[in-house]
Amino acid sequence: xxxxSVTRGxxxxxxxxxxxxxxxxxxxxxxxAWGLDAHExxxxxxxxxxxxxxxxxxxxxxxxxxxxxxxxxxxRATLDLVGHSPSPEEITTFVLDSAPNKxxxxxxxxxxxxxxxxxxxxxxxxxxxxxxxxxxxxLAAPAAVKMLSDAFNKxxxxxxxxxxxxxxxxxxxxxxxxxxxxxxxxxAEDTTAEISxxxxxxxxxxxxxxxxxxxxxxxxQFHELAAFFPRIAVRPLKKGEDRSFEVVSMDRxxxxxxxxxxxxGNLEHHMPDLKHPEQEGKVMKPVFFVTxxxxxxxxxxxxxxxxxxxxxxxxxxxxxxxxxxxxxxxxLVGRGFYEPVDDIGPDRTCSAPHTLDYLAxxxxxxxxxxxxxxxxxxxxxxxxxxSRTRYEAExxxxxxxxxxxxxxxxxFNSLAEVLELDETLxxxxxxxxxxxFAGPRGQMNQTFGYDPSxxxxxxxxxxxxxxxxxxxxxxxRALNGRQPSTSLGRLLAETKDDKGVVEDLYLxxxxxxxxxGEIKTCLEHVQSVGNRAEAFEDILxxxxxxxxxxxxx
Amino acid sequence: xxxxxxxQVDVNLGRGGIVGRRDFLRGITAASLAAGTxxxxxxxxxxxxxxxxQGMACILLWMQGGPSHFETFSPKPHHANGGETKAISTAVPxxxxxxxxxxxxxxMHEAAIVRSMTSKEGSHPRATYLMHxxxxxxxxxxxxxxxxxxxxxxxxxxxxxxxxxxxxGNLQNGGGGGxxxxxxxxxLMPLAGKLPTNAAPGTDVPRYHRRLDLxxxxxxxxxxxxxxxxxxxxxxxxxxxxxxxxxxxxxxxxLDHEPTHVREGYGSGQFGLxxxxxxxxxxxxxxxxxxxxxxxxxxxxxxxxxxxxAAQVDQPLGYLLTDLKQRGLLDSTLVVWMGEFGRTxxxxxxxxxxxxxxxxxxxxxxxxxRGGQVIGKTDAGGGEVADRPVLVADLFQTFCKSLHINPAxxxxxxxxxxIKIVDGGHPVSExxx
Numbered sequence: 008x009x010x011x012s013v014t015r016g017x018x019x020x021x022x023x024x025x026x027x028x029x030x031x032x033x034x035x036x037x038x039x040a041w042g043l044d045a046h047e048x049x050x051x052x053x054x055x056x057x058x059x060x061x062x063x064x065x066x067x068x069x070x071x072x073x074x075x076x077x078x079x080x081x082x083r084a085t086l087d088l089v090g091h092s093p094s095p096e097e098i099t100t101f102v103l104d105s106a107p108n109k110x111x112x113x114x115x116x117x118x119x120x121x122x123x124x125x126x127x128x129x130x131x132x133x134x135x136x137x138x139x140x141x142x143x144x145x146l147a148a149p150a151a152v153k154m155l156s157d158a159f160n161k162x163x164x165x166x167x168x169x170x171x172x173x174x175x176x177x178x179x180x181x182x183x184x185x186x187x188x189x190x191x192x193x194x195a196e197d198t199t200a201e202i203s204x205x206x207x208x209x210x211x212x213x214x215x216x217x218x219x220x221x222x223x224x225x226x227x228q229f230h231e232l233a234a235f236f237p238r239i240a241v242r243p244l245k246k247g248e249d250r251s252f253e254v255v256s257m258d259r260x261x262x263x264x265x266x267x268x269x270x271x272g273n274l275e276h277h278m279p280d281l282k283h284p285e286q287e288g289k290v291m292k293p294v295f296f297v298t299x300x301x302x303x304x305x306x307x308x309x310x311x312x313x314x315x316x317x318x319x320x321x322x323x324x325x326x327x328x329x330x331x332x333x334x335x336x337x338x339l340v341g342r343g344f345y346e347p348v349d350d351i352g353p354d355r356t357c358s359a360p361h362t363l364d365y366l367a368x369x370x371x372x373x374x375x376x377x378x379x380x381x382x383x384x385x386x387x388x389x390x391x392x393x394s395r396t397r398y399e400a401e402x403x404x405x406x407x408x409x410x411x412x413x414x415x416x417x418x419f420n421s422l423a424e425v426l427e428l429d430e431t432l433x434x435x436x437x438x439x440x441x442x443x444f445a446g447p448r449g450q451m452n453q454t455f456g457y458d459p460s461x462x463x464x465x466x467x468x469x470x471x472x473x474x475x476x477x478x479x480x481x482x483x484r485a486l487n488g489r490q491p492s493t494s495l496g497r498l499l500a501e502t503k504d505d506k507g508v509v510e511d512l513y514l515x516x517x518x519x520x521x522x523x524g525e526i527k528t529c530l531e532h533v534q535s536v537g538n539r540a541e542a543f544e545d546i547l548x549x550x551x552x553x554x555x556x557x558x559x560x
Numbered sequence: 561x562x563x564x565x566x567x568q569v570d571v572n573l574g575r576g577g578i579v580g581r582r583d584f585l586r587g588i589t590a591a592s593l594a595a596g597t598x599x600x601x602x603x604x605x606x607x608x609x610x611x612x613x614q615g616m617a618c619i620l621l622w623m624q625g626g627p628s629h630f631e632t633f634s635p636k637p638h639h640a641n642g643g644e645t646k647a648i649s650t651a652v653p654x655x656x657x658x659x660x661x662x663x664x665x666x667x668m669h670e671a672a673i674v675r676s677m678t679s680k681e682g683s684h685p686r687a688t689y690l691m692h693x694x695x696x697x698x699x700x701x702x703x704x705x706x707x708x709x710x711x712x713x714x715x716x717x718x719x720x721x722x723x724x725x726x727x728x729g730n731l732q733n734g735g736g737g738g739x740x741x742x743x744x745x746x747x748l749m750p751l752a753g754k755l756p757t758n759a760a761p762g763t764d765v766p767r768y769h770r771r772l773d774l775x776x777x778x779x780x781x782x783x784x785x786x787x788x789x790x791x792x793x794x795x796x797x798x799x800x801x802x803x804x805x806x807x808x809x810x811x812x813x814x815l816d817h818e819p820t821h822v823r824e825g826y827g828s829g830q831f832g833l834x835x836x837x838x839x840x841x842x843x844x845x846x847x848x849x850x851x852x853x854x855x856x857x858x859x860x861x862x863x864x865x866x867x868x869x870a871a872q873v874d875q876p877l878g879y880l881l882t883d884l885k886q887r888g889l890l891d892s893t894l895v896v897w898m899g900e901f902g903r904t905x906x907x908x909x910x911x912x913x914x915x916x917x918x919x920x921x922x923x924x925x926x927x928x929x930r931g932g933q934v935i936g937k938t939d940a941g942g943g944e945v946a947d948r949p950v951l952v953a954d955l956f957q958t959f960c961k962s963l964h965i966n967p968a969x970x971x972x973x974x975x976x977x978x979i980k981i982v983d984g985g986h987p988v989s990e991x992x993x
Contacts, residue, residue: 140697141685190699197699204699210975212700350975396790410790457742461974468794469742470722473801474758477771483762528777536770545767549775554794 043369045379046111049386055362056389060403071406072393077102079393079560080110082518084385086413086559087339088117090126091420095514114385118378124160127377128152129416130338130459132186134205137458139190140197146251147179147189154183165331165375166320169206173316174309178244178253185254193241193254195276199233204460206319208330208351211296216281222354224296230278231294231301235315237276238308256308275304295319297326320375326352328367332380336366339384341394341409341463349460358404394560397464410560412466414459415452418557422451425515425551426485427494447481468557476552486547488540495547499540505533508543516550615892616927616963617842618710619849621835621877622729623869623899625856626684628913629921630903630942631866633657633673641905641941644863652932660870663878664923669932670881670890671925672991676936676945679901679952682915684857687900689734694956694982697734701973704738706959707848709981711744713965719845720807722747727834729852739973746850752833753815759805772802812844813837825879832876839883842893856899860910873897881925894927894962905943919945922955927962929991953985961987 061071075083081101085093093101101113117123132152136145158168175184187205191197200212211232214224238258244251260274277288293311294301295318302314319327333351337343344363345351357363366383373379384390395407413421422428454475457466476482490496494515502508509529513521521529529546536542550556635658636642647656650668657665657673664671681687681696690696693703704712711723726735726746737744749756761768775798779791804810811817815836826832834851841849853872858865877897884890902920903913919938925931936948960967960982967982 138699138702140689140699141683143685200699210700212698213975213977347974396788465741465974467741467743468797469745470797470801470804471747471758473798474756474805477768477798477801478758478760478762478805480758480762525778528774532774541767545771545774548762548771549778552775552798553779554791557794558790 045382059359089122124156128155150183151186163377228296234276234291234293415456419451628903692734702738708744752837835876860912890926897923957987
């Protein structure tokens, strides 16, 4: 498997033109061993972390927590990698498995599951579309999920994915990679800001209007980066009854030059003169602020975007690898080296710089193989520790796993799993697939979704969320214990032993055994209610409304 | 003691006083006075500005699509651009409005028309965002909708309901809490006249309590030492949500409590029901209610369509002002009628009008706005602002002035950038003169 990925990667670099020039010396200089075993890498990561974070003598408050138990690990890894909670059967099999490396094997199974791609595709859909400038940009969301899903499952190389987003063209309903540009309606400055934020983790747009007091980036540098994108455009597209949009290159002036609208028809990016905003401003040469590499004005849209894609993903600057590693680490371990995840860079504080450097360097060496990174991070002790909430701020970072609120899709999948619901949505009347917020999943995402780039301690629960879970009519119908068509109805019919039902419900919903106190509370509840079905409806309702169910620990 | 306080507060509140709307004095007890170091006279003076704010509320009637100024509040019957729309006189001599607004005309002494609004945004999403937030959309900062700002900035009394409610519209561009967080997102009411989504307990009330109680006991047991804060937050949220749906204030959503003559006053249309609900919610203590009417994007068949839309808006808007006035709520409630832009002076070949941000209308009433006046004007053809241009920032400054919100107050975006409630502009002070 490793060998295959190396071969594939090499072939790519030979055909990638300019990239070869920049990549070769970097790799020679760094002498990264390709095909590094993920478990060996994980061991190294833990050693780096131990040096950087837990250097004190034993018994200090900085001591990391011990490993989480098998059930916690499985629920965590299943939610993280494939986006739903594990079934009772999966949990039981996993716990009984005596193989020494069963955690690694479980991760392999999850990485090979097609839901892996779908889960992370939806994550990146949210990263992109929570910052959309207009709602109609959501038209591009279904194609983006499909494109990302395929990429993460079959060819999970982040550099290739980034390149597709930066160079995308075509109908936004068919070419999912147009999502990022469509989300900003091809506005050059907003697209620039998003490309820098998402792929480099650098918020260079803070320098759009003025030189930032605490950042090194100058106003010119933002506008020089924007100068790679003055020729992108979004155009309405009408195919029969369907309305869509396409991302196009505008290499010829559009319409007449209009003195009242100086921006119209411009093929170059202009930095506005702050004292005379009504004027055209200064023509900017495309320059990549990280490396200083530049193009001449007059270059075609194709050349500009291919070139900046090369430079961003070439690995010569390490922010591309660092930004992705930092974000994935933050999602998996629950806390980033830099926070928030999309505001990193030379003027920000990093919790464990050597650990992050080590991971970023090897991720680049593995051709930005996303599955390699997931395999490595999930194999670390840092990932596998018991969890804490983020409220315990006095603790050293990474001494524990941090609990994370489930995203809308994860919650929907988990509810569907527990209640054995069928999600399949019929296509709409015209036979088209449903949009981003259609159907029960869409409703769930509207109610429970959040921008994944937000610091997690800023993501709060809302009243509509509570009302949805407590009172949602569809949800309450699905936990009816008197119907043989529901999962609870079947469970009650098959299991006569009340304690067995309690145990099963806990396993199903929160992925662990109920403790003695919980069993006692539940059995007392069954007795006091006096109606078995009703009592268990209450118990399942309480479990689905619990903090534990809504979070991954 | 309490009697004296009330007296003093009445005096300090002056013309904008709204005593009687809520129990303002709940927070000022003899005990808190005794504990404080201020003299009670100082304290009352201090509280008065808070109290003046506390009474304030805002109703936004949002005309999605961009209403034609020619067919609403700037008719031009003597110019070819005016088309077939005639003008009628109003309760205020010298002010004319479109013939399709007789109810608004009758209430003209309570309302002011700004005829010189001007902006540069002619696309629906961007202009909708601008008119809701006062800012243009950017990828880096999600600006909050003005309703969210009002909910955040204006203190309210004992309120079990969300402070910002949107009726009839979905979450749109710039319509949410933005950087203020989902706490300030509007509570959505798809249809006035029904209970809010998921607000009816899934079971009878005793069983609902039984379930909550079980949840509480299981959470206490399962939490262990590691998740206490998380569980506490969660429990707090559930208490808040439960308090809301079991609150007697939920009656505000139930329009059946209204006497027939009032219901008839608002008319039978969905928008009228929305206006009635907005009045009930404000009366209950909600800070901001937005009621949406779709359909103003009249690129074709402009005249019959705007006439039909007027039939949905005129009576409810006129009666809303009457109703608020009669209940003594108008002084403390700013009512705003607006859309994202105006429509082109030239009538296009499909008898429609296209997007036109260069000149458009906003109607304001209540909240200290002196009615019976017109601000600014357009030229004879309705295409150019001829006098006293009002920018979007000026309009938002005006909202702040009406509601006693400090426009220079700052919220901090997640990227650390301070964001002013309104950036630039000056309030249209004539409105308050």
